[in-house]
Amino acid sequence: MTARIWQATIAALLPALTVVGLARAAAPDTDPLSSYVTSISAQLDPRVAQTLVQLVGTDRQLLALRSYLWSAPHLADRWSWTQEQIEAFEGSPEQRDLQQEIDRVRTAFVAANPGFELYVNSQVRSLDVQIEHWNSNESVKAAAREILAAAQALILAPGFPTNRPEQAREALKAFLSGYKPVPKPTIAAPGLSLHGQMRAIDFQVHQGGRVVAGPSAASIATDWVAAGWAAKLDAAVREASNRFVGPQATPPAPWHYTYVPEATAGD
Numbered sequence: 001m002t003a004r005i006w007q008a009t010i011a012a013l014l015p016a017l018t019v020v021g022l023a024r025a026a027a028p029d030t031d032p033l034s035s036y037v038t039s040i041s042a043q044l045d046p047r048v049a050q051t052l053v054q055l056v057g058t059d060r061q062l063l064a065l066r067s068y069l070w071s072a073p074h075l076a077d078r079w080s081w082t083q084e085q086i087e088a089f090e091g092s093p094e095q096r097d098l099q100q101e102i103d104r105v106r107t108a109f110v111a112a113n114p115g116f117e118l119y120v121n122s123q124v125r126s127l128d129v130q131i132e133h134w135n136s137n138e139s140v141k142a143a144a145r146e147i148l149a150a151a152q153a154l155i156l157a158p159g160f161p162t163n164r165p166e167q168a169r170e171a172l173k174a175f176l177s178g179y180k181p182v183p184k185p186t187i188a189a190p191g192l193s194l195h196g197q198m199r200a201i202d203f204q205v206h207q208g209g210r211v212v213a214g215p216s217a218a219s220i221a222t223d224w225v226a227a228g229w230a231a232k233l234d235a236a237v238r239e240a241s242n243r244f245v246g247p248q249a250t251p252p253a254p255w256h257y258t259y260v261p262e263a264t265a266g267d
């Protein structure tokens, strides 16, 4: 091929390349909220940005970012354990103490409700699992849609400082920090679940391996309230242990109790 043919080929390709180039340059403008999410998260603990990129859609990212801003002062203490920390917990005296408290509750429950048993998943809920839940949970999906619509309205409002990136970022931050999600998500933003440090326990009622009352919001009215398992579980928890606080009231989760280890009680 001669140099002239090459030049002709390149010239023929140029318009196409230009179109691709423009499309790339225009991409951030099509989703300004996404670039604000990136710039706000860059100001927070690095684990926030690493987690946000794994959340599907700017809407779910905004909803999680709201939680991270809200918990910013406690983020380091609260952040879910790494695989290394999970392994260190396994077989530790802390794990033994927790298991002992759970066993007490189970024994009390079985004594009061013959034929039924209490099941507890004693696995720490890893960050990966929390991310998966955030990407698939229905309450998160609904709340994410709402916060996206509200954030879009904010940045399109006449007074929004679109042309001053720092002010725009701060305005969105202030909005997110004060925003109350509707509906309230039934799970914590990835990294912030108390299950990620084994500071929360979900009890389930089983009978012969079958779930009688499980951790699902749709079953609260029937299985937990009408069938009475919420009250029966709570009675067993209170009778057997003083290390569990709960159950979670908002959003309602009659199976979910916070665990307060002896070492931190009275903090």
Ligand SMILES: [Zn+2]
Pocket: 195, 200, 201, 202, 253, 255, 256, 257
């Ligand atoms: Zn829970």
